[in-house]
Amino acid sequence: MPKTTLPVSNELRETLRWVTERLRGIYGPRLKRLILFGSWARGEAGPESDANVLIVLEGPTGAYEESKRGGKADQPGRDQGGSLSRHGPFFRPHR
Template identity: 45%
Template sequence: MTRTELFERIKERLAALYGSRFKGLVLYGSAARGDAAEDSDIDLLCLLQDPVNPYQEVRPIVEATSQIRRDYAAHAVSIRAVSIQEYERGAYPLVIEAKREGIPV
């Protein structure tokens, strides 16, 4: 599976899980910067319409994407939920980094 296929499959699952609340997926971190090591993970932000409690979204995201992440054995995949509003205003350091260096996928 290519990275593009990985991203498309994850987006499909998240769209099915969240419906119209799902607003997009952003690649950030070393993979987005192009300086990922061989064993680097792939970091993704799941952008959702408010309200978002990132801690409550962990389990549904993991359950919805676990098979896809297992199928993509090349790298570990980490997906964090954040509200589109927090993303747009750069609410905290992780979001600021993702806005600055991230790539919508």
């Protein structure tokens, strides 16, 4: 599937920059990519839409360790609901 660039609101762009920098501080060079998916990526986002982001890291690690480290990325007040939410971590074996 080819990459496409869709218009993103300035507010979302600012939030994604903040998230990227926060994650770089936590994961350093292991952070390889953030991928926007869901309604924003499809160009179907509405006023109540959240932003779905897949975080791609390099290198194997344990689920417990990543869960603890990932909790450091949460900070209240970054969205209208009062906090960032996350699901996972999900792992694919390193090949």
